[in-house]
Amino acid sequence: MTVTVRVPAKVNVQLGVGGLRADGFHDLANVFFAVALGDEVTAEPGEGVTLTCTGPDAASVPLDDSNLAARAARLLAAHHGVTPNVRLHIAKAIPVAGGMAGGSADGAAALVACDALWGLDTPFETLLELAAELGSDVPFALVGGVALGRGRGEILEPLPVAGTFHWVFAVADGGLSTPAVFRECDRLREEAGTGSSDADVPTPDADPALLAALADGDPVALAAALTNDLQAPAISLRPALAETLRAGTEAGAIGALVSGSGPTCAFLAKDAEAAAAIAKSLEESGTCRAAHATYGPVPGARVS
Numbered sequence: 001m002t003v004t005v006r007v008p009a010k011v012n013v014q015l016g017v018g019g020l021r022a023d024g025f026h027d028l029a030n031v032f033f034a035v036a037l038g039d040e041v042t043a044e045p046g047e048g049v050t051l052t053c054t055g056p057d058a059a060s061v062p063l064d065d066s067n068l069a070a071r072a073a074r075l076l077a078a079h080h081g082v083t084p085n086v087r088l089h090i091a092k093a094i095p096v097a098g099g100m101a102g103g104s105a106d107g108a109a110a111l112v113a114c115d116a117l118w119g120l121d122t123p124f125e126t127l128l129e130l131a132a133e134l135g136s137d138v139p140f141a142l143v144g145g146v147a148l149g150r151g152r153g154e155i156l157e158p159l160p161v162a163g164t165f166h167w168v169f170a171v172a173d174g175g176l177s178t179p180a181v182f183r184e185c186d187r188l189r190e191e192a193g194t195g196s197s198d199a200d201v202p203t204p205d206a207d208p209a210l211l212a213a214l215a216d217g218d219p220v221a222l223a224a225a226l227t228n229d230l231q232a233p234a235i236s237l238r239p240a241l242a243e244t245l246r247a248g249t250e251a252g253a254i255g256a257l258v259s260g261s262g263p264t265c266a267f268l269a270k271d272a273e274a275a276a277a278i279a280k281s282l283e284e285s286g287t288c289r290a291a292h293a294t295y296g297p298v299p300g301a302r303v304s
């Protein structure tokens with residue numbers, strides 16, 4: 001028996017970052033948007049937990065127990081008191097350490113795949129709790145669509161959205177560490193004299209104009225409302241990202257922002273044809289390693 005699960009990447013159409021909490025996390029107003037660019041995780045009977053990976057970035061994917069897919073398999077087995085026996089394979093299309101929650105996606109996919117392979121029938125609510133233990137972005141990869149994430153991003157409220165939006169993602173050479181980008185955000189706040197703790201920074205909230213643009217299926221309004229508090233810190237650590245953003249805008253993107261903690265850059269296009277043209281220009285611009293046209297929203301991790 002082989003179980004195959006497709007799982008989407010995410011872009012944050014709003015990433016409002018609050019102050020640093022005592023537990024080392026930041027309170028967020030995080031509007032997640034699931035895109036069709038995704039990974040495929042297969043699960044087959046095996047002995048212990050083994051993991052393989054293919055795809056252009058496979059060499060930079062850790063195959064040990066630090067991989068969220070392996071951790072997910074062990075966590076689900078421990079929750080049910082069963083022995084974790086599974087051969088997991090990741091067909092990787094999501095950029096690694098790219099700000100698109102690729103590792104989190106594989107963790108969510110492995111939960112769903114092992115649940116089916118082992119015939120556990122775990123309630124969705126329980127899968128969500130296990131996902132939150134694995135990481136802040138893992139629950140959203142189960143839910144998909146568009147959702148507002150509060151807390152550290154794990155408390156999710158699905159949002160109404162109309163139609164399909166067309167996106168282009170420009171993949172950088174090399175990744176950025178998420179904790180390092182959050183630290184740079186705190187450092188820039190200290191430098192600006194505003195303070196960086198949760199006592200100094202107001203708790204962010206979802207932008208009503210952004211929510212209306214999603215509900216109306218209006219790409220121009222969504223483009224105008226895109227914000228990411230981690231963009232300035234990501235550019236501070238990787239100044240070349242400003243060139244990538246400029247190249248996509250010059251190629252006709254109606255909106256441009258760093259995806260999550262970067263370094264992938266996300267561009268909103270007015271339609272599928274424009275997205276294909278923007279991807280081609282970005283590849284020719286020499287400001288990124290590769291560019292992919294895609295669309296969303298799409299569902300979360302599902303057996304295919």
Ligand code: C5P
Nearest residue numbers: 024025026135136137152153178179182
């Ligand atoms: O939850 P996850 O393991 O994906 O988070 C990775 C790191 O990103 C955390 O250890 C923390 O440094 C940072 N983070 C944060 N605030 C969040 C989510 C993540 O500071 N809301």
